[in-house]
Amino acid sequence: MKRQIPLLITFFVGTLLIISVFVPPLGDLERDFTLFFDIIAVFAFFLGGGNLLRIHLMKLANRRKDWGFSAVTVSGFLFMLAIGLFKVGNPGGIAEAVDAEGSWFKVMFDNVINPLQSTMYSLLAFFVASASYRAFRAKNREATMLLIAAFIILLGRTPLGVMLTGWIPEWMSVAQIPNLAVWIMNSPNLAGQRAIMIGISLGVIATSLRLILGVERSYLGGDSD
Amino acid sequence: MTNIGVILTLIVIFGGLLWLLVRSISGREVDRRIIFLFIFVSVAAPIIFQITFKERATPVVEALFANIDGLPAGSKVLISFDFDPAMAPEVQPMANAMSRHCLEKGHKIVFMSLWATGQSLMTTTLSRVILPEFPEKVNGVDYVNVGYKAGNEGVLNVIVSDFKKMFPTDVNGVPLDSTQLFRDIRSCADLDLIIALGGGRPGPKEWVLFVGDPADVPVGVGVAAVVAPQLYPYFPQQIVGILGGVKGAAEYEQLLIATHDRFVDMETPGIDMMGPQTLAHVVIMAFIVIGNIAFFRSRSKGGSK
Amino acid sequence: MIVEPQQARVVIPGTVRFLLLAFLAVVVSITSTATASEPNADSTLLETQQVEPVTSLVAQDFKYDNGERIELFWVPSVDDRLVDGLVTGYEVYRTVNEGDPQRLAILPPGANTFRDEAAEIDSVYSYYITTLAEETSAKSVATEPMTSEREWLNRDRGYLFLIAFVIAAAVIFFVETAKRGKKLFIRKIAGLEAIDDAVGRATEMGRPVLFVPGIHDMDDVQTLAALTILGRVSRTIADYDSKIFMPVSRSLVMTAARETIKSSYMAAGRPDAYNDDMVNYVTDEQFGYVASVDGLIVREKPATIFLLGAFFAESLILAETGNSVGAIQIAGTARPAQLPFFIAACDFTLIGEELFAASAYLSDEPKQLGSLKGQDVGKGIAMFFVIAGTVAATISYAWDIGPVNDVLDWLNQVFSSN
Numbered sequence: 001m002k003r004q005i006p007l008l009i010t011f012f013v014g015t016l017l018i019i020s021v022f023v024p025p026l027g028d029l030e031r032d033f034t035l036f037f038d039i040i041a042v043f044a045f046f047l048g049g050g051n052l053l054r055i056h057l058m059k060l061a062n063r064r065k066d067w068g069f070s071a072v073t074v075s076g077f078l079f080m081l082a083i084g085l086f087k088v089g090n091p092g093g094i095a096e097a098v099d100a101e102g103s104w105f106k107v108m109f110d111n112v113i114n115p116l117q118s119t120m121y122s123l124l125a126f127f128v129a130s131a132s133y134r135a136f137r138a139k140n141r142e143a144t145m146l147l148i149a150a151f152i153i154l155l156g157r158t159p160l161g162v163m164l165t166g167w168i169p170e171w172m173s174v175a176q177i178p179n180l181a182v183w184i185m186n187s188p189n190l191a192g193q194r195a196i197m198i199g200i201s202l203g204v205i206a207t208s209l210r211l212i213l214g215v216e217r218s219y220l221g222g223d224s225d
Numbered sequence: 226m227t228n229i230g231v232i233l234t235l236i237v238i239f240g241g242l243l244w245l246l247v248r249s250i251s252g253r254e255v256d257r258r259i260i261f262l263f264i265f266v267s268v269a270a271p272i273i274f275q276i277t278f279k280e281r282a283t284p285v286v287e288a289l290f291a292n293i294d295g296l297p298a299g300s301k302v303l304i305s306f307d308f309d310p311a312m313a314p315e316v317q318p319m320a321n322a323m324s325r326h327c328l329e330k331g332h333k334i335v336f337m338s339l340w341a342t343g344q345s346l347m348t349t350t351l352s353r354v355i356l357p358e359f360p361e362k363v364n365g366v367d368y369v370n371v372g373y374k375a376g377n378e379g380v381l382n383v384i385v386s387d388f389k390k391m392f393p394t395d396v397n398g399v400p401l402d403s404t405q406l407f408r409d410i411r412s413c414a415d416l417d418l419i420i421a422l423g424g425g426r427p428g429p430k431e432w433v434l435f436v437g438d439p440a441d442v443p444v445g446v447g448v449a450a451v452v453a454p455q456l457y458p459y460f461p462q463q464i465v466g467i468l469g470g471v472k473g474a475a476e477y478e479q480l481l482i483a484t485h486d487r488f489v490d491m492e493t494p495g496i497d498m499m500g501p502q503t504l505a506h507v508v509i510m511a512f513i514v515i516g517n518i519a520f521f522r523s524r525s526k527g528g529s530k
Numbered sequence: 531m532i533v534e535p536q537q538a539r540v541v542i543p544g545t546v547r548f549l550l551l552a553f554l555a556v557v558v559s560i561t562s563t564a565t566a567s568e569p570n571a572d573s574t575l576l577e578t579q580q581v582e583p584v585t586s587l588v589a590q591d592f593k594y595d596n597g598e599r600i601e602l603f604w605v606p607s608v609d610d611r612l613v614d615g616l617v618t619g620y621e622v623y624r625t626v627n628e629g630d631p632q633r634l635a636i637l638p639p640g641a642n643t644f645r646d647e648a649a650e651i652d653s654v655y656s657y658y659i660t661t662l663a664e665e666t667s668a669k670s671v672a673t674e675p676m677t678s679e680r681e682w683l684n685r686d687r688g689y690l691f692l693i694a695f696v697i698a699a700a701v702i703f704f705v706e707t708a709k710r711g712k713k714l715f716i717r718k719i720a721g722l723e724a725i726d727d728a729v730g731r732a733t734e735m736g737r738p739v740l741f742v743p744g745i746h747d748m749d750d751v752q753t754l755a756a757l758t759i760l761g762r763v764s765r766t767i768a769d770y771d772s773k774i775f776m777p778v779s780r781s782l783v784m785t786a787a788r789e790t791i792k793s794s795y796m797a798a799g800r801p802d803a804y805n806d807d808m809v810n811y812v813t814d815e816q817f818g819y820v821a822s823v824d825g826l827i828v829r830e831k832p833a834t835i836f837l838l839g840a841f842f843a844e845s846l847i848l849a850e851t852g853n854s855v856g857a858i859q860i861a862g863t864a865r866p867a868q869l870p871f872f873i874a875a876c877d878f879t880l881i882g883e884e885l886f887a888a889s890a891y892l893s894d895e896p897k898q899l900g901s902l903k904g905q906d907v908g909k910g911i912a913m914f915f916v917i918a919g920t921v922a923a924t925i926s927y928a929w930d931i932g933p934v935n936d937v938l939d940w941l942n943q944v945f946s947s948n
Binding site: 055 | 594595596597680681682683684687690691694697698701702705747748749751754755757758761762780781782784785790807810811812813814815816817818820821825829843846847849850864866869871873874875881882883884885886887889890893897898901902904905908909912
């Protein structure tokens, strides 16, 4: 029974939303269900936030390994929550936007969150370098073609491409590296992307049908009823 | 000083690469931290010594520039900041450049965000670009900041038919009905152009699928470089132009400077960042070459055994 | 007496004469002003007449909707020109059930359509457009009273329905065929074959398994696909008595994943080994989450890492960190932009549809495998139309052959219906 009810709800809602695509009076259902989901997800945040606090406070209380990180997490969480909720230092008081210029929230956002996120993102530059050193090897014909394409794109994304091939006359401009890079993106890359996207879409359809029809139930934890 | 810096940088990088090549040929492992060090030098040196390059705009960037340039004064443009601080170094320069361009051409701008983090970045553009550079422009008349709204695609589904249902007020609680700009805007269909900035979800793709196509409004996008290839299938029918990564921003800035005298001395973070990007690309290409040399060498050794 | 007539003359004193002349001058000047201003008055009148109203205003019910939309079309005023145009805009008015007119919108010059999206089925509507100029305006003829209608079927989506129906029918057909015991060939997917070995390796090394379900919520099919794989993976983990860490970035994913793992442990007969803390919420914030997972990888050094679900810029950061601690990594996503990163840094990558096929593949249940066959029918249809469309477009462009043009038009019509 515990398994049957979610399966029935999935079947009913899934079928209804498919039908709503073709029946105009049901057209707003998709929007309404999206909003329902968002409302549920917002309330579920209390579960997540509660779990975060519980795990890290337990770690702190028991002085478990790496408890220092937990101290940073809990204090950061509570501090941001407080200055956001009470709009501390907000020049316009509680009525103004949470991130108004001069508010503590905006100061923390600009000076802590912003640089921290940028730092994490910029790690990509380092990892792209190490991954390309290791992975871009001309092991076979396909890999060699990939390598050449990667080289053209890399050159095309920099002014070097213009410097190296800027002399090529206009009637042969497709051979200029920046244009060649655009061509690779627009033609071979596009064809590949579209094929993958079609495959993914069909995969989504098949998975959705399995879920709606109750054939796929392992997300509910195994097959046993 | 700059020249000495450039020469010094090149000597350090290319000398180091040569050493790496010799090391690889001799079959010794290269620690990933050495690779990280090269990237650090190639990114840091152009920032310190201010090495920049001149950009030439690609057709996808030119198309978006021409679209904004060609709209009649008074056109209504929506700019959505759907990105976070992590993406900001790539996308914010585009946001700033396009905001400048729109205001200079006399367009009206609606600023909004589908990402919670986008709202603060929007405030940054407003307070550091629009207020100081366009003091004559009036909030509520020339631009309105409606802020962030949770709900991802759900928000788009609503504003495509009724903007004020989702955003009854601006970010400071001023009713949109009382603003001059929103007298003529009921839904997204009343806009002349949508500029979707971002790279995640919801982002440009969702804007095309949920608003651009159904409401028949042209969509221009500015995205992180890694996402740009995914959007090419939509150009030029569903997306009128694409700015991809730092290079896209740099090309746009270059076009803006070349065509508008008042922007000759503006800040150009996009162009400034192309120095580090170029050098880092060169170093990565060098790594690929060295990696392949090492690979062929180990294969030939393996083959001869 | 010649003097008399002279005496009879009215003698006008100098002052009075001056006043009279002044009066005459004023009268003349007023008259001349009046005559001078008459042409002006005429020209204003002329301008008022020159602002022509819009013509051919038509209101029609929008197809296909719930009866809330009415579309208006008109030919703009002849004075609506880019050069020397007089029109400053248009106002759209509607009357409901013959009541007072309500202004719906002000439109810029050049507008020739409008969609009223707030109509109700039971009401009778009439519309008119007022053309605005600097000092005047002109009202158009009102439309005939009309009502909006509700359509129960969106005929524009007929082809979409047909395509969806064929693909869905194929999936159901093959599921049923497989249920009846027909053997279906499914190619090997290396990444999925490796799951048992990967979990076994973690058990042998005494190190944990890390499962990252992407950074999206439960409304993304990729997350659902990841959880279906988690069902199988956690069952193996429970059987092998290995350890799993699952940091998540969404609260709903946390609750769903807990249920999945708990059920797997129960199915494996080891409910005592299950612990809620196997799954923990970190943050919704993308890079905050990445920092936490990276820290976990570096500290706990998992032997096996699963990166399955919706990934964005964090894909390479996670995969390279995993690579640096020597973990076996099985990744999969339907985000095409992230696939190259996973391929470069992971041992096995499930490309797009393979992620969705994983659950069916791992279950080895005929009915699930049948759905994969049904998917192939969809691929066949897509391939057929891609080739047909390309050939038709090429021939049409090169030789402009009538019947081929018709085929191309038809294909455009089929695939542009939304």
